[in-house]
Amino acid sequence: MKQSKTISENKNRDIIKEIGKNILMGIPAFRRWRATRPRSGAYFTGEDAELERYAFSGLNMLRDHIGDISGKSILEIGAGDFLTSGLAMLGAGAESYGVIDNFPGDYTGAAAKRWYQAIEENWSRFYPKLSWAENIRAADFPEKYAERLELIAKPIETSATKKKYEIICSFQVVEHISDIDAFAEMHNRLLAPGGVAIHRVDFGPHDCWFYYRDPLTYLQFSDSVWKMSGSNRGTPNRFRHHEFLAAFERANLQVEVPRTDNFKEHLINFDNLHPRFKKMPHESLLVGTAIYILSRKLL
Numbered sequence: 001m002k003q004s005k006t007i008s009e010n011k012n013r014d015i016i017k018e019i020g021k022n023i024l025m026g027i028p029a030f031r032r033w034r035a036t037r038p039r040s041g042a043y044f045t046g047e048d049a050e051l052e053r054y055a056f057s058g059l060n061m062l063r064d065h066i067g068d069i070s071g072k073s074i075l076e077i078g079a080g081d082f083l084t085s086g087l088a089m090l091g092a093g094a095e096s097y098g099v100i101d102n103f104p105g106d107y108t109g110a111a112a113k114r115w116y117q118a119i120e121e122n123w124s125r126f127y128p129k130l131s132w133a134e135n136i137r138a139a140d141f142p143e144k145y146a147e148r149l150e151l152i153a154k155p156i157e158t159s160a161t162k163k164k165y166e167i168i169c170s171f172q173v174v175e176h177i178s179d180i181d182a183f184a185e186m187h188n189r190l191l192a193p194g195g196v197a198i199h200r201v202d203f204g205p206h207d208c209w210f211y212y213r214d215p216l217t218y219l220q221f222s223d224s225v226w227k228m229s230g231s232n233r234g235t236p237n238r239f240r241h242h243e244f245l246a247a248f249e250r251a252n253l254q255v256e257v258p259r260t261d262n263f264k265e266h267l268i269n270f271d272n273l274h275p276r277f278k279k280m281p282h283e284s285l286l287v288g289t290a291i292y293i294l295s296r297k298l299l
């Protein structure tokens with residue numbers, strides 16, 4: 001949620017570029033080529049900060065907000081290119097790990113293996129008080145653990161799993177899904193009785209909008225223009241904090257919000273927002289990231 005970097009801002013030029021990229025992504029051959037390129041996380045180059053961000057941050061969030069995960073079944077939505085957070089969770093003692101990602105990465109290629117090896121090798125430095133689980137070896141991951149893994153290459157909105165999970169989690173994913181009611185309702189389908197879900201949502205700008213001084217510049221476009229710039233690319237859905245809370249309420253879920261981080265108010269020009277957003281509560285528009293903890297209400 002960086003807000004200070006300035007560039008030469010030209011909204012019209014940038015939205016046209018984004019529409020161009022979206023048109024390219026609508027061409028099947030281009031899309032196939034793009035699918036071979038890593039996205040988030042890319043390659044591990046040996047930096048601790050990379051491990052922290054792409055391997056351990058999900059596990060840390062579970063440990064901070066849910067507690068000990070040993071023996072738990074965990075389902076992650078939108079793991080990204082590799083099963084880095086999954087291996088870390090299994091290393092911390094999780095019993096099983098499932099992932100649902102409609103655009104999965106290459107989980108078994110050389111780049112993935114380099115990540116997995118680094119996670120096990122560096123474990124004791126990051127977690128001096130937490131032993132690496134004896135029943136998992138990075139060198140054999142993921143091939144030899146089929147019975148502890150469930151890998152589903154479909155959108156979360158409609159996915160079914162073989163079993164219900166005790167923990168469902170996602171990190172920087174929910175701002176990309178298209179149907180937030182289907183997302184909320186999914187918990188009633190996939191969460192085990194007594195289970196808990198945790199989602200970190202990034203309401204900030206992505207792509208070129210990230211470099212604009214006003215972090216909500218990307219809310220200045222109409223829905224139809226926004227769709228033209230991102231319908232083939234999974235750009236943010238632009239749902240706001242209060243809309244997620246309402247969707248969780250409609251799905252009859254119990255919600256806790258242990259943490260939000262706000263944008264700096266003085267950077268936002270509320271008058272420039274598209275009318276759809278202009279009428280929204282400012283306290284919701286100001287939320288830059290949020291962590292939601294959800295459980296099913298007792299009937």
Ligand SMILES: C[S@@+](CC[C@H](N)C(=O)[O-])C[C@H]1O[C@@H](n2cnc3c(N)ncnc32)[C@H](O)[C@@H]1O
Nearest residue numbers: 040078079080101102103155156171172173177
């Ligand atoms: C921004 S990446 C985040 C990756 C990773 N969680 C991280 O923090 O680096 C979003 C991920 O969510 C997946 N995704 C987006 N929409 C989805 C959906 N409707 N169902 C399942 N996965 C989805 C994408 O394919 C991608 O892997």
